[in-house]
Amino acid sequence: MAGNTTPAGATVISRVLALLGAFDEHHRRLTLTQLARRTGLSPATVYRHTGELVAGGVLARNSHGEYMIGHKMWELGLLAPVQTDLRQVASPFLQDLYATTRATVHLAIREDTEVLYVERLSGNASVPVLSWAGSKLPLHATGVGKVLLAYAPPRIRERVLQQLPRFTPYTVTQPARLTAQLSAVRRHGYATTVEEMTLGACSVAVPVHTPGRDTGDIAALGIVVPALPRDRARLTAALHVTAQGISRSLPPPTDHPGPQDAPNWGDG
Missing domain, CATH: 1.10.10.10 (Winged helix-like DNA-binding domain superfamily/Winged helix DNA-binding domain)
Known part of the structure; x- marks a missing residue:
């Protein structure tokens, strides 16, 4: 204004x-x-x-x-369900994942057409990244963002595909190519990026499904490393194990929630 x-x-x-x-x-x-x-x-x-x-x-x-x-x-922000439920439940699992990989660990949800980072763990040896807990980044250029976008409602994907800004020479800015990648995420259960948001930073991410809720209600768990090819399988396996642990530990939804009681983890 x-x-x-x-x-x-x-x-x-x-x-x-x-x-x-x-x-x-x-x-x-x-x-x-x-x-x-x-x-x-x-x-x-x-x-x-x-x-x-x-x-x-x-x-x-x-x-x-x-x-x-x-x-x-x-x-007041600490009282939000995404903080009190998801973050608290996930915390010990994220600590274990970081101890195992020594990579930057991200837990994120979608807020409209952006990634909202709920938690980030990193150390002195971690790859420098632009994210921190509470920050937002574009969906199409991050590993956790691609996971969230892959499971987002079609109207969200359509909005994102209309504008794909470039952040590095490797950012995917072609709608058809990104659409194909999102389909692959849903088939294989993980997403990757190679220097698409920050040069020198690659990522792999998986969905954290919410038990008993719609498949669109997910969080995303990811790690950022200098390179992926050699460690992709090992890192993806570690992420899936961690995501399953978080998912099993999340509280079940209330029975027949009303419009004001239904959980909303950032759907814009």
Whole structure:
């Protein structure tokens, strides 16, 4: 939203949501002027609401006058089902996988047309990656993303296929080629990437099916390594064993959930 004029008819809640939505992985600290520009709210409105949000711990303000997400948002985020259920259940399995492979380990879900990383384990010897817990990356250029995209509803795949940005010379940007890869993921049960998101980083990933739920309700488990050919079979086997352990340990769905009770792990 451009300009510094408060949108007509905007409610207090919509203004607060706009302020919080102005922050992302590329904009972790914003001045009052930047917040006004990114939200379209007037500086006076931004000043008034940010003062209340800082007082409540939702936002924080540093000595340079920059605003950032506050501790209250972090505390509330930990209460989300994806944190309390999936992350807690998966944690010991992810630790074992990391100890076995010494590779960067990812656990992710789909949020609309992006990968949302729920957890990442890595060490000093791990391949450098762009992800961290809570970050988002494109579905088509990551191993976990291809798994999630392969099992996503057709409408999501159609939206992703309409725009496939290139991040490295090896990113798959041809819709027909990506479609063929997604079909292979569903047939073979795993996805791979070779330097498609970051040069020097290859990945293999598998689905984590949710017991008793639709096959579209999955998470993705992946690891990032410098190269795949020699270790692909061993790494894929380790991932499948770990994914099966996580899946068996997840709590079963409630009987006949209502619309407000049904689990939603990021489906946009």
